[in-house]
Amino acid sequence: MQHSLRLIPDALRTHKMLAPVPLTPDHAQIDAFIPEDFWRVEMKRQVPGRPPQTVDFNWKRGRIYDRTMAIILLERCLRGGEGVVIDVRGGQKTKRRPVPLQTIKLQQLASRYLRLSADRTMDEAEKLYQKGILSYPRTETEVFNRSIDLNGLVQMQTESNDWGAYAANLLNADPNNPTANAFQWPREDSSRNDEAHPPIHPVRFAHAGDFENNEQRLLYELVARHFLACCSRDAIGVDSCVEVEMGGYPMPEADSEDECDEGGEAMGAAGAHAVRPRRRTWTDKEEEEKRDAGQWVDGELFEARGLQVLQRNWLDVYRYERWSGRQLPTMRVGDRFVPDELRLSAGRTAPPLPLSEEQLLGLMERHGIGTDATMADHIKKVQERNYVVKDGGLRFRPRPLGVALLEGYKAMGVNGMGMPNLRAAMERDCNEVAAGRMQKEDMVRRCAEQMKQIFDIAAQHVHLLSAAVGRRLGGLGLDDHSDDDYDNGDDEGDGGGGGGGEWPSNG
The missing domain is CATH 1.10.290.10 (Topoisomerase I, domain 4)
Incomplete structure (x- = not known):
């Protein structure tokens, strides 16, 4: 009886071991993504001048996912009253010209x-x-x-x-x-x-x-x-970074009006997280003494970055690339100021974007899939075979056929067929042959053994591929027991060779 693998239509044959869905990020991760709300503290300072300049400070925590804690930290900053510049750094920065084009x-x-x-x-x-x-x-x-x-x-x-x-x-x-x-x-x-x-x-x-x-x-x-x-x-510029602390305060001493925890730190009626300093500001000397004595609680840290481009050079002709920034006003360590804006902003996480063609080319190069002469053809093939489609944003989105193949490979135990390892290993060995470090016969034998191992596993479990395709496309019309008529001549069952998709080392 004709083996059921021969009934798979040509549209499902992967040929040349092309991954049906372009690499990461995994489409399943995108589909299963659950957005989360987050919050961040934003701070702005208006600096007088002609014209006035607004400096945006970025919260060094970035974002947090607990709204209550975000409000507590914002209140700490508000109660601090003043921001203190604790670090100013910068220097010459170079944006290198590109390397010649390959x-x-x-x-x-x-x-x-x-x-x-x-x-x-x-x-x-x-x-x-x-x-x-x-x-x-x-x-x-x-x-x-x-x-x-x-x-x-x-x-x-x-x-x-x-x-x-x-x-x-x-x-x-x-x-x-x-x-x-x-x-x-x-x-x-x-x-x-x-x-x-x-x-x-x-x-x-x-x-x-x-x-x-x-x-x-x-x-x-x-x-x-x-x-x-x-x-x-190369283009030459000067960058600068100003770091500001907001809401730092000395540890209060417990008295009759404060409740103390077991460690002796004053908590106050509002609880350990709601800090209520007795004064809004402290002199530099007082702060330094408290810090030296280990009696200073660090506040929230913010930073602003600036860039002044001095010599554009190659950027003048390379109109595709930009290198620009806002020059920060002069600020010195120890400067104090009251922010013009200090507020909480909310956002929501978004799923990772599908791969762009530029990203896919980079990943193919990194994993050793194809050469400079063949990569474009590989990308074209996975689209022609309806594994993926390129959307209006030039990003690849998986088609039901591509997803079905990956799910089928995984179910059969040959999920390595949908990963870059197999093709990359074969191409590395071809390069070894070309360089004279491996015999052609050894390379062909290794490849044949690997492919036969995968074929045997797939032949035993082809009904699982049919089921996966059926869930996405309506099925291949294969009988669930059609693989019983096939004897692969291997009494060792699966053999364990197809799942990982990696070749044994040359050693």
């Missing part, structure tokens, strides 16, 4: 900034390469060879009406002037170099008539601006 990064940036899918990005980049406009777009290299005339490539970009003046300034600026944004050789701190192709860069300047569509124009602009940013100086 394929996966190009796909991520195009998804983030241009809303292009990975496969569309590669299709248009290939066309620009064939026209001699861009370098070869499939590369893992992030370091330029010193033999390439980068100055000449920058010179070509001076024709642009949009970034041509920036390119000209790179070439004309005095390289010995530390404040001038003069040409710099791109970063060489990356170890990624396939030694076959250079990073992606414009080979020549392209005019409007060179592009077949707007996507090509936008993609070329992204590559050109990225290249010029790589040849620029």
